[in-house]
Amino acid sequence: MTGRTHDAAAITFLGAALIIYPIPSVTLATALIAILANQIGGITPDIDQPTAPFWKNLPAESFIGRIVDKLLGGHRFLTHSIIGAAAICWLAHWLLVFLHPIMPNVNISLVWWAFVIGIGSHLIMDTFTKEGVPWLLPLPVKIGLPPIKEFRITTGKAIESFIIFPGLIVLDIYLIARHYDAVLLFAHTHLLS
Numbered sequence: 400m401t402g403r404t405h406d407a408a409a410i411t412f413l414g415a416a417l418i419i420y421p422i423p424s425v426t427l428a429t430a431l432i433a434i435l436a437n438q439i440g441g442i443t444p445d446i447d448q449p450t451a452p453f454w455k456n457l458p459a460e461s462f463i464g465r466i467v468d469k470l471l472g473g474h475r476f477l478t479h480s481i482i483g484a485a486a487i488c489w490l491a492h493w494l495l496v497f498l499h500p501i502m503p504n505v506n507i508s509l510v511w512w513a514f515v516i517g518i519g520s521h522l523i524m525d526t527f528t529k530e531g532v533p534w535l536l537p538l539p540v541k542i543g544l545p546p547i548k549e550f551r552i553t554t555g556k557a558i559e560s561f562i563i564f565p566g567l568i569v570l571d572i573y574l575i576a577r578h579y580d581a582v583l584l585f586a587h588t589h590l591l592s
């Protein structure tokens with residue numbers, strides 16, 4: 400899947416999680432940093448791709464990307480498994496605890512969960528692509544849905560661009576409209592007061 404589809408999926412999963420587990424109150428700082436963490440989480444597994452947007456923004460560009468690619472075992476390997484994702488989430492938690500003193504009014508637990516949801520959404524979305532995802536590494540099995548490869552999505556092709564991506568945006572708009580009272584309440588409590 401492309402970066403923008405992963406971004407849209409991450410925010411959709413975050414919205415769904417908030418509907419299932421509503422949180423009583425958060426500071427505006429927590430909300431903004433949680434959304435940022437969610438978006439970063441949504442594209443983090445693709446740091447194993449030399450062409451990832453993440454690497455393109457660095458001065459040495461894909462050179463560093465290629466080295467990381469080798470270290471992580473190539474695309475769709477370690478960072479696309481439960482073990483790899485857990486390791487990344489552990490590092491993210493460590494980083495948040497380290498950064499907490501400079502952002503004391505941020506609920507780092509909620510920010511961390513937003514990041515975890517972002518990573519989880521990435522692996523779930525990639526599972527629907529032709530390549531599949533090696534969820535169970537070190538077991539060398541790539542899992543995909545549906546099980547028949549021909550029915551899965553090809554990254555960056557028409558189905559992703561014209562159905563999956565717009566579908567996620569429409570779903571987001573629907574979720575906001577459906578839970579508009581909660582969105583308004585949040586805006587009144589945290590943005591307009």
Ligand SMILES: [Zn+2]
Binds near residue numbers: 444445525
């Ligand atoms: Zn991926």
